[in-house]
Amino acid sequence: MSEPTPQKKSDLGVRTLSAIVMLAVAGTALWLGGWFWVAFVTLISLGVLWEWGQLARKFEPSGLKLAFWIAAGTAYVALAGFVLARARLEFEGAFLVLWLIGAVIFTDIGAYFAGRSIGGPKIAPKISPSKTWAGLIGGMVGASLAIVLLPQAWENGLCRAFYPEPTLPPGFFSFDGPCSGIVGWKVPAEYLPWAVAIGS
Numbered sequence: 256m257s258e259p260t261p262q263k264k265s266d267l268g269v270r271t272l273s274a275i276v277m278l279a280v281a282g283t284a285l286w287l288g289g290w291f292w293v294a295f296v297t298l299i300s301l302g303v304l305w306e307w308g309q310l311a312r313k314f315e316p317s318g319l320k321l322a323f324w325i326a327a328g329t330a331y332v333a334l335a336g337f338v339l340a341r342a343r344l345e346f347e348g349a350f351l352v353l354w355l356i357g358a359v360i361f362t363d364i365g366a367y368f369a370g371r372s373i374g375g376p377k378i379a380p381k382i383s384p385s386k387t388w389a390g391l392i393g394g395m396v397g398a399s400l401a402i403v404l405l406p407q408a409w410e411n412g413l414c415r416a417f418y419p420e421p422t423l424p425p426g427f428f429s430f431d432g433p434c435s436g437i438v439g440w441k442v443p444a445e446y447l448p449w450a451v452a453i454g455s
């Protein structure tokens with residue numbers, strides 16, 4: 256008589272705790288912006304490069320092939336890190352970063368819960384034994400939700416967490432995107448009709 260297969264212990268608790276800590280650190284760096292965000296992205300990029308180097312040495316211990324894989328990984332991570340750091344400096348850059356990272360996070364969440372709760376056929380058992388088609392579809396649904404919901408949340412108040420409304424002198428106005436007061440373009444009240452006419 257065969258013994259029952261032991262159930263795999265859930266790592267949801269560890270994942271949740273890790274996610275809370277990472278969101279707190281990354282969220283603070285994103286909120287502060289500037290060099291705080293650049294330093295955070297740089298540290299993460301260096302960590303990714305170190306991890307990639309360890310992984311590359313497992314299938315290419317030495318030689319030119321190892322150098323090629325490390326160089327390719329360095330170029331890839333450097334480009335991704337530059338884009339991520341530079342995006343925060345753009346107009347409403349916090350939204351660009353939130354949208355990008357939010358889509359990745361929602362993809363991971365959707366894939367995890369769909370794969371665990373539904374299961375089913377594996378995508379490529381020899382390459383990644385735990386990845387299922389249900390997880391793939393769940394990840395696609397999660398990414399779609401992020402792409403649709405995050406802009407709505409941003410325009411309905413989330414932007415205020417990153418761009419507080421400025422205090423302007425009496426008789427002045429500011430024009431910008433969804434969050435009034437981000438740019439701080441100040442126009443005296445008596446010149447407002449002219450500014451509207453020029454802007455149109």
